[in-house]
Amino acid sequence: MLIDTHAHLTDPVYHGAREIIDNMETDGIERIVCVGYNEFSSAYAVKIAEENAKVYAAVGVHPSDAPKVGQGYLGMLRELTQSDKCVALGEIGLDYHYDDTDKRAQHRVLTEQLELARQVKLPAMFHVRDAYGDFYEIVRRYRDCLPAGAIMHCFSGSRETALQYVDMGFYISFSGSITFKNSRAGEIIAALPMDRILIETDCPYLAPMPHRGETNYPRYVRYQAEKIAEVRGMGVEEVIEITRQNAYRALPKLDGVL
Numbered sequence: 001m002l003i004d005t006h007a008h009l010t011d012p013v014y015h016g017a018r019e020i021i022d023n024m025e026t027d028g029i030e031r032i033v034c035v036g037y038n039e040f041s042s043a044y045a046v047k048i049a050e051e052n053a054k055v056y057a058a059v060g061v062h063p064s065d066a067p068k069v070g071q072g073y074l075g076m077l078r079e080l081t082q083s084d085k086c087v088a089l090g091e092i093g094l095d096y097h098y099d100d101t102d103k104r105a106q107h108r109v110l111t112e113q114l115e116l117a118r119q120v121k122l123p124a125m126f127h128v129r130d131a132y133g134d135f136y137e138i139v140r141r142y143r144d145c146l147p148a149g150a151i152m153h154c155f156s157g158s159r160e161t162a163l164q165y166v167d168m169g170f171y172i173s174f175s176g177s178i179t180f181k182n183s184r185a186g187e188i189i190a191a192l193p194m195d196r197i198l199i200e201t202d203c204p205y206l207a208p209m210p211h212r213g214e215t216n217y218p219r220y221v222r223y224q225a226e227k228i229a230e231v232r233g234m235g236v237e238e239v240i241e242i243t244r245q246n247a248y249r250a251l252p253k254l255d256g257v258l
């Protein structure tokens, strides 16, 4: 069975995600981690998780939302992490993609959440885009804040960068972008230890080929398994089983059978 370790079921395009959740069994999906990116979506993710046995939540403030964060956000996140269904702190990180990036706010909100990860002993789920240098410096400095490890979500860096994070004990998670024609992910996938690889959709964004440009769904996570199987010369079912076990190791509160 598949595990989608990073999905945004809170997105309005899914209208509450009832249909996705009801079809999980039929679609061969064992678990979905619904990921927050600000205060509202984090609370909503925990609510969906608490109402649905096979859905779990991650809570956090995305770097693009960092400048807008409210004063009491850390206390609110801390409270949400107390839910049995909250498996990670995320998505958090750095994103310098846009010109108007408020780097100072991003650094502050990231490091505050790293401190929180240390206190609540949850793994971090990192979003990093066009900021791998600065991010690496911060994570190295705050390494003690990650006793439960971390996941590099929707990884888009180089092979060297991926291996640096594997050395730090992190997992590398791949989204539908690895199926795109111009993707250079093949050489990264080929170089990683199989026990560090996760798959995700980041839906509703980044639908894999042949659905590129459409709304993405958790069931499309299978395309990522197929791509990895192709690169590694393995069977798809074998990749699905290995990434499933990896997800339970990376996110112990996900509560599955290894």
Ligand SMILES: [Zn+2]
Residues within 6 Å of the ligand: 006, 008, 035, 091, 202
């Ligand atoms: Zn995401």
